Amino acid sequence: MLEVISVRWIKFVNVVLKDERVVKVTFSDNPFYENIQSNTAKSLKQDLERYFSGEKVDFSSYGVNLSELSDFVRVVLNEVRSIPYGSIITYKELAESLNTSPRAIGQALKRNPTPVIIPCHRVVAKNGLGGFSAGIEIKRELLRLEGLKL
DNA sequence: CTGCGAGTCAAAC
DNA sequence: GTTTGACTCGCAG
Incomplete structure (x- = not known):
């Protein structure tokens, strides 16, 4: 069962669900054709709209499908999911908490298929912003939504 | 301030 | 095997 959510923000944010688990999040100039059926998808759409209008929303209760990723990437992304709304951590x-190197963390984050749901934008460089797979301006705006500025 | 080399380690080639 | 980063540190100019 495949479902699609598309919400308007500075760009359209498109979330693809498979069997009520998030498999991919993308940003685009035009909206995706929505297909919303399950209660999970309905509730996620509402949460996304609230989040992008500036409300504090926690996405950590939604399931995510990470089966195509390496063990290392999964470990890193799971750790990232525990970063609370409005707070940031450096690479x-x-x-250090995973006993690896900052560059390896960056590699793993780049492979995050579901930005926002897995809040990789809350990981920043020590001096500055670091990078973001979907574009640095998206990362900056996400942080601003959560009341942070860099 | 800016630039460069080295350390680091998982992924990609 | 070698190269390449969503990084960081230290040390020159």
Whole structure:
């Protein structure tokens, strides 16, 4: 069962669900054709709309499908999911808590298929912003939504 | 301030 | 095997 959510923001944010688990999040200039059936998808759409209008929303209760990723990436992304709304951590700090290196963390984050749901934008460089697979301006705006500025 | 080299480690080639 | 980063640190100019 495949479902699609598309909500308007500075760009359209498109979320693809498979069997009520998030498999992919993308950003685009035009909306995706929606297909919303399950209660999970309905509730997620509402949560996304609330989040992008500036409300504090926690996505950690939604299921995510990470089966195509390596073990290392899964471990990193799981750790990232525990970062609370409105707070940030550096690549270095994440690396230290997982006994690896900042660059390896960056590699793993780049492979995050579901930005926002897995809040990889809350991981920043020690001095500055770091990068973002969907574009650095998206990351900056996500942080601003959560009341942070860099 | 800016630039460069080295350390680091998973992924990609 | 070698190269390449969503990084960081230290040390020159």
